[in-house]
Amino acid sequence: MMDVMGFFDIVLALALPWLGWRLLASSDLFRAVVLFISLGLLMSLTWVRLQAPDVALAEAAIGAGLTGALFLSALRRLERLSESERRLEHAGKREEDETIPPEKRRRAKPVAYVLSLFLLVVFVLLLGWSLGQTPGAKGGLGPAVAGQMGQSGVQSQVTAVLLNFRGYDTLLEMMVLFLAALGVWSLTRVRQTQQGEVPGPVLATLVRLLVPLMIIVAGYLVWIGSSRAGGAFQGGAVLAAAGVLLLLANVTVVRQVPAGLLRWALVLGPLLFLLTAVACMGGGGNLLEYPGQSAGVWILFIESATAVSIGVTLAALYAGGRPPAPSAPEKDNEEGPGSGVDKGGKA
């Protein structure tokens, strides 16, 4: 059995760089996106083989699923561009560039190659040097974490590190995610033109079946995070996937969510996390030093709130803009039955 798995590992180790190369070298963006999703799934398998199921779950849900969906939706917005514009033109196209005289181009090329090779070698040497400088810890931090598990409030070492021992990092991660959503929201509103199409019966049934199930799975992942693989990010990613499914199926419920509620859901996780962290200091402790034996309760509290916010944030990133203003004049136009015409005519 070990031989079979060893063979599988070798295939995996070879397939990952090959896929990465294919996806970077692909001139067709759609192909690149599909390869990216495959790469994410193989990465997730790799994490499983490295016995990191938490990372595997997050990679499959966020790396392959949601990022892939983001890329696909970006690609759909590029569809208006012509075929030649959509393709990334590589070396072949660049040679036809008329702005650079041919003799100059031929000279520039080897220099560029030599320069990038030089930079690559310097980079690898610096990496190797810094690796040599890093003091190697015997057995990593595993024993230290295992020794402190008693006061962490949870049974899963990953969750203990993420929300107790290194809770500060997770707090900052939440803020980064929040800032990303703020950035997208400050740039644009959700495009109204996508709202015309009515989902077919198959898609509608699929949504009706899957969305409640996904919400249950998200709750399960957050709950199980205290003892096994799972947690706020995995649960939040599943919630976000449910949101993306609703957005894709263009269900009317999604449009009717009040913008205020959405904003509060976005803020909920980071805000409660921050308040809890600061409140811990009130009792004389440090930032995020949970008082007494209550760590488990606080962690579950924070994880539930952040899971909701992560789900809403990721789905909002997919929606690609802040919710439309309730009294905006263009909204009235879009809700008419004929609003899908311009979109449908193109499809």
Add this chain to the structure above:
Amino acid sequence: MAFLHGLGMVCILLGIPFFVSGTIGLLRFPDIYTRLHALTKADNVGLGFVVLGLALQAEEWNTVARLLLIWLLVLIASSASCHLVARAALRRKIQPWTRP
């Protein structure tokens, strides 16, 4: 127990040719509709065999229930996505392949 384990192995091995034929179909068939047909039909049967095999090898009942749930969800998701891809292709006026 060893008998169930062996039977499970047989089921898994039975499932693999379906995946292989589905993949060959995806690579060799002429157009999107035939490829979808090969992929979703064959893979669903293949997955059914693999799930059956794993269920026979499982040690607890809740593992069996989870495996069945996975199979059911993949069935629903793959048939629905097959339908959606085919519908999108039809809307783009991609003509189904006919024997020349």
